[in-house]
Amino acid sequence: MSDYGGSATPADERNLWQTPLEIFTALHLEFGFQLDAAASSSNAKCARYLTEQDDALSCDWSSKGTIWLNPPYSDISPWVAKAEEQCRRQGQPVVMLVPADVSTGWFSLSLESVDEIRLVTGGRIQFCPVSREGKRNSNPKGSMFLIWRPYIRPRGIFTTIAKSELMRIGAEYLEEVKAA
Numbered sequence: 001m002s003d004y005g006g007s008a009t010p011a012d013e014r015n016l017w018q019t020p021l022e023i024f025t026a027l028h029l030e031f032g033f034q035l036d037a038a039a040s041s042s043n044a045k046c047a048r049y050l051t052e053q054d055d056a057l058s059c060d061w062s063s064k065g066t067i068w069l070n071p072p073y074s075d076i077s078p079w080v081a082k083a084e085e086q087c088r089r090q091g092q093p094v095v096m097l098v099p100a101d102v103s104t105g106w107f108s109l110s111l112e113s114v115d116e117i118r119l120v121t122g123g124r125i126q127f128c129p130v131s132r133e134g135k136r137n138s139n140p141k142g143s144m145f146l147i148w149r150p151y152i153r154p155r156g157i158f159t160t161i162a163k164s165e166l167m168r169i170g171a172e173y174l175e176e177v178k179a180a
Contacts, residue, residue: 019045022174024045028068032065034066035061035063036050060086066092068095069096071096115155116145117156120145120163123164
């Protein structure tokens with residue numbers, strides 16, 4: 001069953017949207033990501049990544065650090081289950097970027113194991129398109145991060161972060177790196 005609600009993006013591109021580098025960078029500064037568990041060679045955010053060919057839902061996400069995940073939005077439920085399993089198995093945190101939609105089955109599933117639900121406030125994250133075709137208004141909903149942490153009893157706490165703050169933190173760091 002699809003998690004899409006009337007997407008105007010061409011079907012072959014729906015699962016290929018990329019997280020803006022500023023958003024990823026702000027979170028990377030906090031979490032130190034070592035693996036991108038749902039990527040392609042053209043949009044991977046970490047040096048180590050799993051592609052569709054690697055079948056991330058069937059393999060271990062071996063990592064020596066926090067795991068980043070912007071899953072295909074067409075079917076999020078199996079990614080929630082896999083993130084919880086791999087957090088426990090790898091002993092590493094998992095951070096997943098998903099639509100802010102608490103009415104879905106996958107969100108209810110996440111509440112059974114997630115430690116933190118971090119809502120992005122003050123605007124929608126506009127994902128980067130894989131091509132210039134189709135609709136460019138990339139995100140019809142808000143966003144949130146589901147954060148699994150190992151070795152603690154999941155709290156299911158809700159926190160917020162302003163989109164502008166994420167963008168500021170990421171952009172400032174990227175400028176520092178560029179200037180160095």
